[in-house]
Amino acid sequence: MSILLKNCNIVNFDKTINGDIFIEGDKISQVGKLDIKMAEVIDCSGKIVVPGLIDMHVHFRDPGLEYKEDIETGSKAAVAGGVTTCLPMANTKPVNDNSYITTYMIDKAKKVGLIDIYPVGAITKGLDGNELAEIGEMRSAGAIAFSDDGKPVMNSEVMRRAAEYIKGLDGIILSHSEDKDLAGKGVINDGKISTITGLKGIPAEAEEIIIARDILISKLTGAHFHFCHVSTKGSVDLIRYGKSLGLNITAEAAPHHFSLTEDELLSYDTNFKMNPPLRTREDVEAIKNAIKDGTIDCIATDHAPHHRDEKFVEFDLAAFGIIGLQTLVPLTLELVRQNIFDINHFVKVTSYNPSRILKLNDRGEIAPGKLADLAIIDMDKEYIFDENLNRSKSSNTPFLNKKLKGINCITIKSGKIVYQL
C-alpha cells in the first residue's frame, strides 16, 4: 500500500520545505516535488506535516486500572493527538516490574495496532523504592527507560545502584523528582495560593532537591538521567548547571506546566490538581525559556487519566494529574504563537529530541527511509475540545469544553492512516 501526501508544508526540526511525501509500506520512500500515480492521494494544503509526536510520559493504566484508561483507549487518544510513540509508565496494577507485564503491554499495543509503545520498567519492585526490579529482563522485552514515576526513589544508595545497573544495559532513568517528606501531604504549590486557600503546599524545593541529587548521581555513575515533568525555575537552573558540566542528563516539561499557573487553584477545581503542582508565573516563564534554549529537551504530557469519581471528591482526596495527549498539539503551538520558538523547534521538542533521547533513530524526522509516522496538523483551526473529540476513557482535564487553537487532523503510523478528524 502506498500513500502520496500532496502539497505539504513539511516541517522538520531543522527546516521547512514545500513538497510531497510518498509512503511505501511502513516507510517514507521519497520527499520532494513528486509526480506519482497509482497511490492514495491526500491533499495537505493549508496544513503542516510533522513527524509523528513521541510522548515520553503517559499513564495507560493497563493492566489493572482499566476503568481509567487501557492501552486501546490510550492509543486512540494518542493518535487523535498526533502522537505515534508512547512510553507508558510502570505504575500499573500489578506494577510493570517484570518482563511479563512489559511483554503484555507491548503485545496489547501491537494488537490494537495504532501506535508503538515502549513500556517504562519500574526501577524497584512494586515501586517500593528498596529492591531493584528485574530491569535486565524488561530491557530485553523492550523497555528502554526505567522509572518509579508517581513515586521517587528516596534512598540515594538504591538510586545509585539502579543508575549503575541501568547504565550497563544502555537504558535511561526517568527521574520522578520529589522529596516525599518535604512534599508531605501537600496538594498544591507552596506559596501565595496555598496561603489563601488553606490547601497544604508542596514547596518547589521538594522537586529541586531530588533533581540536584540525581544530577549528582549522574555525575557519580555516568548514567543517563532524564528529568520528568520539570515544573520550577530552580529545577531549570539546576539542570542547566548539570548540562554545563557535560553530564548525561535530559529533561521534559508537561504542557500544563507552561500553560497554567497556581492561580487556577483559587477555584479548588480538582482538574487543576497535579503532581508536580501548577507553579507561579515566574516558573512558567522559566519553563518556556528552558524549552526554547534547550535546557528542557522535550515536551511530554504526563497523560494521567482518572475516573470522574476520583476527581469529584474533596480536594485533598482527589487524584493528581490530567489527561494530555490531545491537548499536547494546541498547547505547544500556543508557544509558537507567542513567538517563544518557531515551528521547527516545535518538531524538535515533540518528536526529534525524544527520538534521539530514546535512540529511536528510525523516527523523529520526515526523510526517505524513516518510519512513515506522520501527523497532519491544522495550526489555525479553533474549536471546543469536548467529549465528542476526547478519545480517552477519562475526561479529567481543565481544558475540556475550552476553546483551543490548532488540531491534529490526520495521523499516519507506519504507513497506515490511523486517525482522521
Added chain:
Amino acid sequence: MNEKEILNRYELDNIIVRLSFQIVEKLKDDTDYAIIGIKRRGAILADRIANAIFKFKNVKPKVGYLDITLYRDDLTEISDFPKLLGTDISFDVRGKTIVLIDDVIFTGRTVRAAIDAILDFGRPKKIIFVSLVDRGHREFPIQPDFVGKYVPTNIEEKINVKLMEIDNIDSVVIEKRG
C-alpha cells in the same frame, strides 16, 4: 399616581388626643398598662399618644416598640428585603394590659403577627388595639378597639401615613394608582 390628603396635621393632632382619651376611658382604673407601637410609624404614634396621656393624667405610660418582621407570615414571599428594625420592650408584659398601636389596619395580618410577638414576651392580661386609619379589606377576624379615621378604599389604593419624625411632614394621604 395621584395623592389626596385625607388628614392634615391639625386633624392628626386632634385624633391623637381623642384616641388618648378613649384609651384612658376604656382602661378606667387599670393603671398597670403599657403602650406598644408597631415599627416604624406605629411606634411614633405610640410615643405621641403616651405624651398626650401624660398631658392630662400627669403619668407617663411605659412605651415599647415592636418590630414584627420576624413574625410575618409572608416573610419568604415579599419582594423587598425586610430590614430588621429591632424590638425594644424594656418592661415585663406579664399581667399588664397592652395597648397595641399601629398607623393603618388593612388585612389584619400585621396585628396577628404583633399579638404573637407580644405573647413571646409573656402573658399579658389583655391586649387592646388602636389604629390611626382603618382602610378595610380584612383577611383575618381582627377589629381595632379604637380607630382614628375610617377610610373606605379600593384594594389598589394605598394609604400613606407621613409623620414629622421620619417624613418631615404630618399628613395622611390616599394614593390612587394607575
Added chain:
Amino acid sequence: MSLSRKDLTGLIDVSKDEILTILETAEKFKEINQREIKKVPTLKGKTIVNLFFEPSTRTRTSFEIAGKRLSADTINFTASASSTTKGETLIDTVKNIESMGVDMFVVRHYYSGSVKFIAENTRAHVINAGDGTNEHPTQSLLDLFTIKEKKGRLEGLNVAIIGDITHSRVARSNAWAMKKLGINLKLYGPNTMIPKDYEPFGCTVCSSIDEAVEDCDVIMMLRIQLERQGIALLPSLKEYSKLFGLNKDRLKKAKKDAIIMHPGPINRGVELPSLLADCEQSVILDQVENGVAVRMAVIYLLTIQNANQKLEA
C-alpha cells in the same frame, strides 16, 4: 441591605457592606436572646442540617441553638469516616440528605475547600462552620461583632492574632474580613506556623510578641496544637507558652483597655494563663454568647434573601 448569595463559604469573597449587614442584623437578634421566650417563628417549617464531618461540640451547639431560636428544625448529622468507607462519596451523602427536603446545610469538614465543593453541588443553602485550614466565617463574624460591641467601632483598630496562623481557619477568615474593614492586623507565631508566603494576608507579620501586642486594641490568641498531620511544629507546649503565650507583662504593651479574645477551647496555661483568660479584659464568653446572634443573622439573611430571589425569578 441584602445578602444576595446562596451560601456563606468564606469571607474572602464577601463585601464590606455584606459583613456590616450581618453584624447589624445580629444586633437585632441579640435582643431576642435576652428575652424570656428566646424564639421567633421566622423559619417555621425550614429544615437545617448540621453536617459535621469533624467533631465540634461548641460550634455545632451554637448553630443548633441559632436555628432553633428561629423556629427552624435543626438536625445533627455527625458523619464519621463511616459513610466514605462504605464507598459513598461526600456528594452522595449531601444529595441523600438533601433529598429529604433540607433547606440549609451547616457544614464542618476537615478538608479545605470541601464546604465550597458541597455548596456547588446542592440546591440547599450552605454555611461553612469551618473547613480544614481554610475558613471559619461565622467565627470571624462573631469576633468582629464582639470587637464592635466592646470598642464601638472597627475601622482603625489595632488587632493582633497570635498563634498557628498557617493552620488557622479563624486567622484566615479574620484576615480577609479585617482587611476590608480597615482594621490594622498584625500576625505573630512561631515560624513553623506562619505561611512561607504571607503577602496575601496584606498585613504585618511581627518578629516578636512584644511587637505584636504593642498598642493593640484587641489581642486574639489562637488554640495551639503540637503537631499537624504527624509533623511536629513545636518542641513543647511549655516552650510555646514561654515564647509565644500572652502574660501580664506582655499585656502591658497593649492599650490599657485592650480586650483578649480566643476562639476556644483554651489550653489554659499555654496560649494564656487562667489569670488572663478570666480577667476583666477577657471577652471570651461574650464571643460565645454573640456567636448565637451572629449565626441567627447569617441563617436569616441567607434564607430570606433566597426566597425573594425565587419570587423574582
